[in-house]
Amino acid sequence: MRNAFICLCIFTAACSGQTSSPTSPSGVAGGAAAQTKASGGTHVEVTFTKWITGFPAMAGVTGGSVPGTFVGTVLSRDPFENGTIVQLEARYEVTGADSAHSFVAHITGKTNNPTQKAVLNGTVIGGWLAGAQIQVTFDVIVPPTGTSCVPQAPVNRTCFQGTIRVLPGAAS
Structure with missing residues (x-):
């Protein structure tokens, strides 16, 4: 019940229509107060910018606790009737520049079309931090015509910029 309440609160905040900068997914500041800790006291917060390469495949780049690359697959996308x-x-598959910090995660959640924000929750299913619970937030970023969100992204491609956070006490 507590986890459901936390998720509801986070989803409500992400969908509240607040504005945020592209470097601050879902209005969360990048400072230490916004970071979560895995057990043992290590901050684990992976930033990312991703884009669709050809639905359902995604590619991207990562930073924060795990600079490297991102690949992913949309397993399902079901719009509500409204x-x-x-x-x-x-x-999601994050491959760190040092392979010791690579992991695979399975996530589910919702995106809000009017606010262009998403909140998803899941589990690391393989690699570093296997078994850890994670939360993913991202914002939809549409670059100005003729540009890209990051140098690695194709020109005129919508990007999704966000953060993967290991929930407190979730990793061993």
Whole structure:
């Protein structure tokens, strides 16, 4: 029940229509107060910018605790009848510049079309931090015509910029 309440609160905040900068996904500041800790006291917060390469495949880059690359697959995308909310399920693969910090995660959650924000929760299913619970937030970023969100992204491609956080006490 507590986890459901926390998720509801986070989802409500992400969908409240507050504005945020592209470097601050879902209005969360990048300072220490916004970071979560895995057990043992290590901050684990992976930033990312991703884009669709050809639905359902995604590619991208990562930073924060794990600089490297991102690949993913949208496993399901189910819009609600109201056209406002979309239920998502995805598989994320983060490959750190040092392979010791690579992991695979399975996530589910919702995106809010009017606010262009998403909140998803899941589990690390393989690699570093296997078994850890995670939360993913991201914002939809549409670059100005003729540009890209990051140098690695194709020109004129919508990007999704956000953060993967290991929930407190979730990793061993």
